[in-house]
Amino acid sequence: MSAFHRLKLSTSKQVTVVTFNDSKIIDEEEIQELGQELYDLVDREGLKKIVLNFGNVEFLSSAALGKLISFEKKVRTSKADLILTNIRPEIYEVFAITKLTKLFKIKDDEADALAVL
Template sequence: MSSPKRLHLNPSGDVTVVTFTDSKIIHEGEIQELGQELFDLVERDGLKKIVLNFARVEFLSSAALGKLISFEKKARNQQAQLILTNIRPEIYEVFAITKLTKLFKIKDDEADALAVL
């Protein structure tokens, strides 16, 4: 497993908690890099239980949302379980408006996410 630049990985038993290192996910190059690092988690590293912790994320662009949707599909195709957590209210509102709350499993905090995986 190589060290990602845009993500911090914290294994917790058979679950890997993934925290974003950037507070703003808006630049195209960074989004592409982030996407590849996420895809590698399930394609190359074979992770099956992933918690994406958004605690540090203050803003993400629509392109970043698109990348998350692609990652969810890729994770599902690899039979990986994915839960999002610690999403700020203003970002959660975007998830709700775009109906992404129906696509993603979202928990309030990391402990809640770990409890269901």
């Protein structure tokens, strides 16, 4: 498995749970690194069931949202499953306003996400 700096991975029943190490995802360089690490989950690691746990994330920039959208497309192209969990209400509001709640599968917590994968 590759070394990840922006992400922490754990596995539960064929599902990889990905937790963000950064609470604020706003720096352009960090977002690029984060994007590459997300892509590596699919391209290098060949993961097919991924839960992105946003429990540590307090703030996401619009550039970070763009990376998530690109990652979702990559996941879909790879015929993998992706679920987002533990999104704070203020971040969820941005997802709702931008209609990203229609693009992403979102569950309240990790247990709910693991139950459907």
